[in-house]
Amino acid sequence: MQYLSTRGEAAPRDFEGVLLAGLAEDGGLFLPESWPSLSAAEWRGLRGLPYAELAARLIHPFAGESLSFETLRRMTGEAYAGFGHPAIAPLVQLDARCFALELFHGPTLAFKDMAMQLLGRLFDHALAQRGERITIVGATSGDTGSAAIEACRDRSAIDLVMLHPEGRTSEVQRRQMTTVLSPNVANLAIQGSFDDCQDLVKAMFNDAPFRLEMRLAAVNSINWARVAAQIPYYAHAALALGAPDRPVAFSVPTGNFGNVLAAWAVRQMGLPVERLIIGANRNNILARFLASNDMSMRPVEPSLSPSMDIQVSSNFERLLFELLGRDGAATAAVMGRFRAEGRMPVPDAAWREATGLFHGFTLDDAGTLGEIRHLWQAAGYLADPHTAIGTAAARALAPEDRSIPVVVAATAHPAKFPDAVEAAIGLRPPLPPRLADLYEREERYSIATPDLGTVEALVRSHARRN
């Protein structure tokens, strides 16, 4: 399988090349040159498989010759062995047609573990074979950071520098990152928003000499391997609810557009996904786009769902590339104007096509608290603020055909956001025993301005610390 850049200029790569490259050299994002597609009979044959086996079977077509199936199957087996639920990603019924797909049973209590536990193993394998080292630079609004740190800590061939927006994650999220004192891990609190952090990461990749010197690699969803590893759980849920013989809809609380892109990929692979519902907090650039083709940047505002405090949704570029008929030059032009003018000029036909499948929903903080309360009272279900936006969106925008189930991506454990949950229902969800002493652990991180030179110097000094 070869991968193309959404901006059409970078040389095609295989899966391992894409895994290690992260962002394409032309600033674009890699996508498979064609979508693996399964027949209805092939999909039926995957029903009932254990999660790790299903993951190996669905990810392998994306890896192609880079990785043998047996090696990948061993990795998925190991990746999910430590999860806290035997089903790995259980489906919990919330009402007659709405299901929560719980993606937070991994080591750091958020959906990021579903991909990151595999990504760490993919890096180990590729680096050992090549005898190489990498420096991972990442941006997080709260969850990618701890999942990446957990997956890559104490690795001799990996240095990891994670940028988070200072004071804009929950305290649990921050401590899950900054209390990991492994020598190969460094945390930078950037005096800005998540968008500033993500811009800095992309700017480091676009600084060719620095990228080469540091052997930069990515753990954000700009790395295609991250998205590929998020595909199986949507298939797992759809198959359990009767696909391919019954259509399903997904509702996904959305920020960087990586998670919902994985749901869209399952449709590209042949499963009947009827509708994709995008839940947003007040940072609702995607919902505004879907409502009125208004993809205009606004300053990021803090909310009770901090992991979605994002205005520049990186992965939208991958969808845009498809909507523009895989025309790299056209995609580069639209993205260039977005950068320069703060407004993305999506052609009307492309916007209309997107609105045929994607539906956007916005919920403010008061609504989020109300939804947590509603779920608790009506279903006895304790949701985190991000998941609550997904369930509210599902209720508001479910397909008219009531036989179609709606699966909500439950993206984080409520214990990661105890203040919001307590404000909603008066109960403070406890951390699991292995994290019970999180508030007593020593924290270590540096504070930096959102300045490329400053951040590159900090990354360099971390990578050269020995």
Ligand SMILES: Cc1ncc(COP(=O)(O)O)c(C=O)c1O
């Ligand atoms: C808990 C939680 N929910 C939702 C999201 C949004 O997901 P995405 O950025 O893939 O759209 C994130 C961030 O990734 C998150 O951490």
Ligand SMILES: N[C@@H](CCOP(=O)(O)O)C(=O)O
């Ligand atoms: N919400 C994310 C932001 C980064 O998204 P990613 O999917 O590109 O890694 C977070 O919690 O860090």
